[in-house]
Amino acid sequence: MTCAACAARVQKKLNGLQGVSAAVNYATGTARVTTPAGLPARELVAAVERAGYTAREPEGGQPGDEDAADERDAARDAAYLKRRLFVALVFFVPLTDLSLMLSLIPSLRFAGWQWLLVGCAAPVALWCAWPFHRAALKNARHGAASMDTLVSLGIIAACGWSVYAMFVLDRAERGGSFWQLLIHASGGGIYLETAATVTTFLLAGRLYEA
Template sequence: MTHTPQMQPAVDLVQVDLGVTGMTCTSCSARVERKLNKVEGVEATVNFATESASVSYDPAKIDPGSLIEVVRNAGYDAFEVAGESAAEDAGIDGASISEDPHEAARRREAADLKHRLTISALLTVPIVLLSMIPALQFTNWQWAVLTMTTPVFFWGGAPFHRATFVNLRHGSFTMDTL
């Protein structure tokens, strides 16, 4: 007598695209993908280059908000990407998304990094001058240099330090932990 395995009924998986920000290397995307795929009823593929995750999930077991929370718990930020097809499905003819969330996130990050670079560079010029030109050195000049170096290191380097701590917290060694 042969035993035939019982077939489970086919589950209709729902597809959602997530934008993922904060990934700095491919090991970051691999970690996000691994965390998403550990969730029951979820199949995910994460693309570092496009900063996106394509997720198929069982709506009876999880919802998009919970998927976003899984990504956030992995140390990154995520948002649901609504495409033109979603607008067309809603019956809106000729609808276009006013601003791409990926582009908005990139623009905010670039503006923040530019601001940090500008302030850090302005503080670094006197640091270099005081350190390299003995004629500019005064009594206890080292304390002035330390005072200017501290915000450059902590505030200017904050995005790198944050990524390092996120990776260490998850027991992962990436280019940020070098």
């Protein structure tokens, strides 16, 4: 689960089972469920999976085993996010500086500047932002939307418009004064740094949560 909407969807699926009363906590990633006698736990797990998520039964054994399992999951998630955040930070700073500079001051543009920006943005918008795209695709397959859907669409829109502006609009806008180029070239702006900023800050937030 990545937002409160996810928790609400899982809770709705569980409460849809006959005789089941469930409360899902997004912050802890757990569900407290009251069921009729004899209802197997695997049916609850199956209901969660039908919502597009995964679940496991509370593990038996010594006190603290469940906490240890949660700590292992958190450590794995943190390592996964840390790798992506590190790569995003490596490209975020130069991409932001170059995008702003070349968007606001067209006279500084050089041959192949578009490809340089695309090369800096692609790892961030594709690989680093993959957790958001993956969650958005999973939600779409189940006919639902969440915060990840908005994040994914925002990244795609920023990158899609920027590529169109750099390779199509700029080709049609040749010459003119500085102010004409500033207002009209690239449709008035390049937004690759926006995609990188959204990805980097949200990854940092997810890592802090983990």
